[in-house]
Amino acid sequence: MKKIINIGKVKLGAGNIVIQSMTNTITKDIESTVAQVKELAKAGAELVRVSVPDKESAFALKEIVNLTPVPIIADIHYSSEPAIIAIENGVSKIRINPYNMNKKELSAVVKKCAEFSVPIRVGVNKGSAKDLKTPRELAVSALDCAHLIEDMGWDKIVLAVKSSDVRETVEAYRTLNEITDYPLHIGLTEAGTEKYGLVKSAIAIGSLLLEGIGDTIRVSLTANPVKEVYAAKQILQAVGLDKNFVEVVACPTCARTQIDVVGLAEKIEKITENYTIPIKIAVMGCTVNGIGESKGADFGVAGGKYRSVIFKNGEKLKTVNNSEIENALIELIAEKING
């Protein structure tokens, strides 16, 4: 069993996977930071981290914490001073990287965390720990730091071991998961640009989640952080850990395709993107796999040359002219939503 760690109102280690992201505003620009935290929360982030590079940013946290709807995490490097101010100003978690903080500074942070009951995430990054050569060394170094923090008198800890390499990251987390009961924050570091970073993050985070590893996830993309939250949601949906969404399964189209599958699938996905009820809709270009997939979905269409078959709950519902497919599916969605 995992230890359960409370980050404000959010529990880590309790079984559900918590989505988090990080602002990229100037933290001390309170207005911009609050706006971005709200935007991230609206998109689905349950925790938001902000970088706290100096005292001014740390003092700004008081207002940021008060004006935002999700627990705020302070990202701290090198010095204990911003961490101490951040804790006094209401943050719900501190993230430190043991390779960017000496023992004296760490001890001051830990003491303050214990006093205010604020959990610490130990986030080891390969990029700042070049003496660590193997995934096992990354994992052990994170746990060593947790033991150090325990010795300093505090045990509300979350662990992370990130690399920019998918295989290395997956192996490091597998090891870490074996050797500790602390909740794990999973993700890649410096994953990359929007598309390639998404592919790397999906593989690393997705394969760990499929193995039951991970308590909170952050997708790092070199892009607007709102895209990180959408990507995180899609990863959870893809591995079946978030079923409260409208899933459009659609065929890749081929010479057998009789209807505009791409347009129809994209349109249905767009219409339903903010729905939080579980519906599976199949948009299939022909009957080869169409009938089967449509039967596996709540409802769907299998395209024909002029008329197409609409399925519902595994049964053929009706045949409609191809110009009427979209409306038929929209009607079925509305019916499902209205109970």
Added chain:
Amino acid sequence: MKKIINIGKVKLGAGNIVIQSMTNTITKDIESTVAQVKELAKAGAELVRVSVPDKESAFALKEIVNLTPVPIIADIHYSSEPAIIAIENGVSKIRINPYNMNKKELSAVVKKCAEFSVPIRVGVNKGSAKDLKTPRELAVSALDCAHLIEDMGWDKIVLAVKSSDVRETVEAYRTLNEITDYPLHIGLTEAGTEKYGLVKSAIAIGSLLLEGIGDTIRVSLTANPVKEVYAAKQILQAVGLDKNFVEVVACPTCARTQIDVVGLAEKIEKITENYTIPIKIAVMGCTVNGIGESKGADFGVAGGKYRSVIFKNGEKLKTVNNSEIENALIELIAEKING
């Protein structure tokens, strides 16, 4: 050891992972189909499958095979007749789904395959095999079909078991990998639209490849099939199975960021997207992880307020004004390429 199966000039089961895609043109429209096969091959597809729904499409294959640079696979359902014509007209592989073909038709296809030494892919899709409830049943049904084909006198076989569900697909392939030595074609079926389909495919294919499972991959997207090839390449790159590309690692930016990381990373990625030599470039917004990641890369930049540090081969090379970063990186890329 895997059995090695020759698909024309391409070997499956020999250790490297072969990228394939499928046309979505009307096959009998020879001009469009040839153009798309060429486009897919140029993007990186090593095998291309075409749907062969009728005799006219099958006869069109003669010209398509002659005019294209990669082995062509004929996708056949229900009837043996198009398969037989396709084989006589030079295709390098036949794909059948045992749930869409009776034994008599299958036997005729197998006989022709043996005569012309054309391998068969048995592609079981959950969508067309609703009586198969578990991943194990999917895997066993594919192997049963392979045994049937062996009994009919042919053993050049490739196997696939696809579902639109990530977890089910991964588990089915794990089982299949344990029980057979035939090469495996891996992928999801009806994965979905461009973005969500990419996330699902990256997780399913990526986690299997990380376990050493898979000999050829197809990413199915409800989108232009060229995007499937790019996605396949990115998946191989992300799991370290294709090192011949320019990898841009970049930080997700935060309050510490001093330079335009997003713009710079996207630009470098764009400039180098068709390069096939292995270079790792780090674009980092500050020095927290920047120096470490830059050292892990061939070269890179760690941003500062006005001037930034350019690293090469783990060492600080020079400091440049922020307006000069892009040119400094481009110079280093050119230097690397020219030897």
